[in-house]
Amino acid sequence: MTSWLAAHRRACTGTLARLLRAPLASLFNIAVIGTALALPLGFYVILANLQELARDYSPQPQLSVFLAPEATAAEARALGERLKARSGVSASRFVPRAEALETLKSRTGLDDIIAGLPGNPLPDAWVITAAGADAATLDALRGEFQQWPKVAEVHVDSEWARRLDQLLALGRHAVLLLATALAFALVAVTFNTIRLQILTQRDEIEVAKLIGATDGWIRRPFLYFGAITGAAGGGAAWLMIWGVLALFNDRLQPLASLYGLPLRLTHLNGSDSITLLFFAAALGWFGAWLSVRRHLGTYNPS
């Protein structure tokens, strides 16, 4: 067990030594991997921030239930009772058509045009607040109310929040696709780097095999190299995004204080950052593993 640990420690320090022996090449390699990872990471961070923003500013989950023009006052009252009795409705308010017209007038300043209309074109309405805010709940309520008698139309007032949600979901898919494509790139970069290393070290590999090295012993430093450059690339990506965010927040500050908005883009949290490093290390390891499997067999002396 201790000798196993010692062997791994030695492979690890050996890999670091090898990285330092060719500092420029290592740096370029890490930069390439870092850039490949920084792209999806950046998008992810922006999406996460937007999502946070959307959560903070999402309005009351309100529905406007517009009555049919021919509905009487009694029918409107009955509908109100039925709405209040429905579970999932936490508050309701009646907006008579006259009040709606007044609001329209005062808000839009279209007095002249409205005065020119033959009558009040607006219907009576119940504005209700739903207990749940998620899109599915609101949709279900809307569908149900739509079926009720004397209801002309039901409108979900927080529709925009839902659109944003859908947009964000689309964005998450795009990030996932991008991340997958660039994960392939990372694996390919590592694969090729290891291939070149195996080529330049084939004497060493041959001699080591001749004097009794196991395949595991020969593979280990390459696998470590893949994992360590992968993790270093992940770290580089993290730093790049950190720099961009710092710059952006700096620029955003005057604008944000002007509108009194707490606009500040935040980076990945601690556990997500660790996950990123592990993920990058795993991809590098995988690329190295593929390369070693493919290329080391070629140098079997027997």
Add this chain to the structure above:
Amino acid sequence: MSQIALSSVSKRYPGGHQALNGVSLAIEAGEMAFITGPSGAGKSTLLKLIAAIERPSAGSVVVNGQNVGTLRAQGIPFLRRNFGLVFQDHKLLFDRSVFDNVMLPLEITGFDRREGARRARAALDKVGLLHKEKARPITLSGGEQQRLCIARAIVHRPAILLADEPTGNLDAGYAADIGELFRDFNRVGVTVVLATHDMQLAARLQPRLIEIRSGRVHHD
């Protein structure tokens, strides 16, 4: 049971050349044997078959009771650790120092580094190269490279030393020293098998002589 036993071993290389043809011989533990014969007789091939660097086309090669020819790939590294190998073409690593070349067999077996460094220096001292431990092998003379190869072969204290022309590039003085080294090893129980043309060395050490001609044992 003999430590090394070949029975009716033939080796035909992929090109079609018959390097060995029905060779049978047995070498006991602690023996010193010289394989002699003209160039191209098959001496190197014989050593390579024993170390599982080549596989026999026919017959069996048995080392320490293990059939080398049918050994699984995973078993080969552990078989090879029984041997100290001196290669005819040295096979030194030119991007490592002399010291690091000698450390390689110990690194492979996961030897403790401090104790390993002590052994590596002792091995270099035995072949008279301790003062060059930091040098690159490329800066060494042919004879020095040969001695470095010997140091690498003995550093892990193998049970069997297989040396292919270990004195080929050495002047008589060093050849005699290396000969003494092999004799010392043999005295502490190491089996020594040399492929050599060096009849002077043979005359001094009085080993068992196995002469090969055109792939057959001509005289034993």
